[in-house]
């Protein structure tokens with residue numbers, strides 16, 4: 001047990017419980033040392049059967065528990081700032097679920113706190129960077145065979161949104177993935193955002209603006225559009241098509257197992273992210289554990305997390321005001337250059 005990285009998992013809901021299972025049974029080199037959730041029953045259930053784990057209601061007591069050497073944050077976005085700062089204060093490496101911090105002022109405080117330490121401690125959970133299809137698309141764009149990318153057309157559909165999901169969260173929770181993926185795929189910053197919306201779906205909860213159509217401009221002259229629809233009812237679908245000067249490439253077409261029988265052909269459509277991105281989460285957490293055990297921090301940085309928050313906040317303003325909103329980033333600290 002001594003050789004394994006001891007991880008405190010903060011938040012034992014959908015994502016937290018899945019990461020606890022992953023740390024315990026899927027990835028190598030780590031063990032769950034502590035679990036914290038204000039819902040004690042949930043924490044206990046997620047930790048059940050794990051040897052040597054302690055269960056806590058409070059974040060601080062989990063971080064100070066015996067054997068804790070690193071932290072995985074899977075609490076709701078608004079709780080991330082406090083947890084990140086508490087981890088930084090103890091010098092603990094962190095894997096923080098997206099969004100790093102939903103509001104840009106809080107995200108900037110986290111960025112500045114890490115920059116003051118003078119070394120990276122945080123990896124942000126933009127797991128699409130670890131997805132096989134996204135990595136193939138990135139490699140293709142990087143090798144230049146298709147020429148300069150002109151546009152990304154993205155689709156982000158969920159079967160249904162969880163209780164309490166707001167119109168702003170379509171952008172700062174869901175589209176935060178496309179914000180990060182577009183910056184990473186293109187190697188460009190997003191500079192302005194406009195949001196249009198059709199009449200809301202009758203399948204969406206009362207008052208939720210769903211779907212939305214989000215259009216980003218980049219500093220390299222490309223356009224990125226995202227259809228985000230979180231109560232589509234029919235499947236978890238994440239697609240991205242890159243249109244370049246000499247060709248196009250598309251991922252996310254659900255071409256898993258195609259079954260033809262009785263005169264028709266069909267394939268299963270994943271119903272949630274835990275199925276569609278299972279390999280990406282596994283690779284993300286394994287990469288984090290491996291790097292942490294070597295004393296390194298890799299993957300999406302606090303700068304990527306901060307940038308996603310600023311862009312998303314501009315998007316929420318664009319949604320509310322019905323106007324194009326420019327993105328205004330703070331200067332990038334030396335640590336992230």
Ligand SMILES: NC(=O)c1ccc[n+]([C@@H]2O[C@H](COP(=O)([O-])OP(=O)(O)OC[C@H]3O[C@@H](n4cnc5c(N)ncnc54)[C@H](O)[C@@H]3O)[C@@H](O)[C@H]2O)c1
Nearest residue numbers: 010011012013014015016037039074075077079097098099
């Ligand atoms: N990468 C992805 O694809 C992905 C998918 C789903 C969720 N997420 C992210 O994971 C995080 C959690 O989402 P979820 O769907 O698991 O939510 P959830 O509501 O299912 O679970 C959140 C849990 O955190 C607990 N909690 C609340 N405040 C806390 C605090 N201060 N400290 C510790 N625990 C606290 C709640 O009691 C709950 O059990 C969010 O940031 C969300 O955006 C990421």
Ligand SMILES: O[C@H]1[C@H](O)[C@@H](O)[C@H](O)[C@@H](O)[C@H]1O
Nearest residue numbers: 098158173174175177230273
């Ligand atoms: O928190 C979740 C998660 O990030 C999923 O990957 C995304 O598809 C959902 O829209 C979002 O609500």
